[in-house]
Amino acid sequence: MQLSETLLSRYAQVMVRYALNSGKGIEPGDTVFLVAQECAKDLFLAIAREVYAAGGNLIPHFQPDNTRGGSLARLLLETGSDEQVTFFATPYWQGIVASADHILFLISEPDIHYLEGIPAARISQMNSARAPYMKMREQKEQEGKLSWSLCLYGTPSMAAEAGLSIEEYWEQIIEACYLREEDPVARWRAVQTEIETIKHRLDALPIESLHIVGDDVDLHIRIGANRQWLSGGGKNIPSFEIFTSPDWRGTEGSIRFNQPLYYSGKRISGVSLTFREGLVVAASATENEEALKEMIAQENADKVGEFSLTDRRHSRITKFMATTLFDENMGGEWGNTHIALGNAYKDAFTGNMAAVPEEQWAAMGYNSCPKVHTDIISTSNRTVTATLLDGSEQVIYRDGQFLFD
DSSP: OOOOHHHHHHHHHIIIIIITTTTTOOOTTOEEEEEEEGGGHHHHHHHHHHHHHTTOEEEEEEEOOOOTTTOHHHHHHHHOOHHHHTOOOHHHHHHHHHHOSEEEEEEOOSSTTTTTTSOHHHHHHHHHTTHHHHHHHHHHHHTTOOEEEEEEOOOHHHHHHHTOOHHHHHHHHHHHTTTTSSSHHHHHHHHHHHHHHHHHHHHHSOEEEEEEEETTEEEEEEOOTTBOOEEOTTSSSSOOEEEEOOOGGGOEEEEEOSSOEEETTEEEBSOEEEEETTEEEEEEOSBOHHHHHHHHTSTTTTSEEEEEEEOTTTOOOOSOOSSHHHHTTOOTTTOEEEEEEEOOOGGGBSSOGGGOOHHHHHHTTOOOOTTOEEEEEEOSOEEEEEEETTSOEEEEEETTEEOOO
């Protein structure tokens, strides 16, 4: 499917003039590290043009398509030694992080199953080698000197995985990102204002814990002190969710998820988790359970790093898209609830992130897991009740939407 120049231009405007720089767009002189595969070349070039038009600079990271017959990652996993698989070019990545003001990823899979047949442990070994890069990024982001965003470029492989035609798949992207609007940047800013209104109402509630109840969930989440709720603000396009990083130690109960997730190139379906004293004590899946357990076996990946709710009234996403970026923002009939296992978002802290030593993050119950942050999603109906610090209770979410006057 060929996108029109108008749609490409509007998509690029949303990413450069809104998404980056935490919803404010880039400034003249800013440097953008832009990452994409060959199949997304037209959007890659449109974004490059927009960066230059905004007075910015570009560090391109343009990769060959990941396919079963032509993936550099698959070639490495199949033929490389352990030393090669875990190789990390520290000076190179230090230079990228030091030079970039913003990082923008174009998510696109020309062959969504390009790692099929590769053992999950082998893939985890390769992914773990990138943990130092994530720590570099996190530190610069905490200092307020780095922003990032993601967007989606649809392919026939991704559409087929979602059970959609490529036209139907792109229709979800176009609608969700407001690309038919004359000024999609202005529309995004208006939507963000609406979402932030709910965020501020949540922040004003002295919430001690949440109880999530439904046909497939009975789960308690402790929020923890000095936390705030977060909204997209340009991180991820589209983003309609409102989320926080809870105190992982207060997670109790069980939850099943009706949406599959993708980890290390594998589709994992029918996930069920049980938590006791903050830890995953039981995990199962109806498809690729081995990959789920491999993920949870990573250090601190058996703890919650995020809890999120999406209000169905904001999201135009109505179909499964086989990619977390869209599936965690689905609206539909009941909105969605998701948790992430692994790394916490430290910007949920209400104080100065840069001034907090590592041991204090642990003392506050922020999970540290640079290797993993995996969102697991459910779109079934559930009710979320907040217990406040004074012991009173208030239902904050039901039937797919937040309950505020």
